[in-house]
Amino acid sequence: MNNKIEIQLSKTKIILLLIGSLAFVIAGVFFILNPEMFSRSIFGNQLIVRIIGISAILFFGLCLIFISRKLFDNRIGFIIDDKGITDNSNAFDIGLIEWEDIVRIETLQIASTKLIMIDTIKPEKYIDRAKNGMMKKVMQSNYKMYGSPISISTNALKIKHNELEAILLKEFAIRQG
Structure with a gap:
């Protein structure tokens, strides 16, 4: 048997993942810069809001790096x-x-x-x-x-x-x- 199935990367899906990750990084920045806006209505504590913001920036920042690499990856997916x-x-x-x-x-x-x-x-x-x-x-x-x-x-x-x-x-x- 000598059949080969190749499935391409979807640049459209990758761009959507990139946009989503970027949105979470931006939200994380807002959490860090304006914790009082979120602590009153949602979380109740500015420290927790800042920790969530830092976590979002770190995690989704890493996602941005990996997703960006895939966007320019020309290999078969x-x-x-x-x-x-x-x-x-x-x-x-x-x-x-x-x-x-x-x-x-x-x-x-x-x-x-x-x-x-x-x-x-x-x-x-x-x-x-x-x-x-x-x-x-x-x-x-x-x-x-x-x-x-x-x-x-x-x-x-x-x-x-x-x-x-x-x-x-x-x-x-x-x-x-």
């Missing part, structure tokens, strides 16, 4: 081939996930976000591929909470969640033979 799955759509960028390492593919829903979880017999192999310590910690946390360090989101891809899930399940079934 997601590849399925005879070797396995390569997900270039997120910040983890762990390379090829080999079919022989995959034991299950399932959807996990957290609030309104759907993720495709890839259960593997070698989770440490993929955790060790993380590019930096922060990503490694996130993958370890995912493994502890959800049973897999590998999660796939279609948030930056030109495909819907259900479509990608169906393709992955079909291709996985073929490889299981």
Whole structure:
């Protein structure tokens, strides 16, 4: 079998994610500069408002950096081939996930976000591929909470969640033979 499925990054979705992250960074700045506006009506304490503002700036500022990189990334977002799955759509960028390492593919829903979880017999192999310590910690946390360090989101891809899930399940079934 020599079929290769390639799914492009969606620049439109990436721009929307960028705008959303920027909005939260701006909101964080307002929380820090004007805590009295928010402490009276919502939170009741200016210190809590400032802590929320700082947290928003740090978290969504990091998101802005990763999303900006994806906006100018010209690689294929997601590849399925005879070797396995390569997900270039997120910040983890762990390379090829080999079919022989995959034991299950399932959807996990957290609030309104759907993720495709890839259960593997070698989770440490993929955790060790993380590019930096922060990503490694996130993958370890995912493994502890959800049973897999590998999660796939279609948030930056030109495909819907259900479509990608169906393709992955079909291709996985073929490889299981």
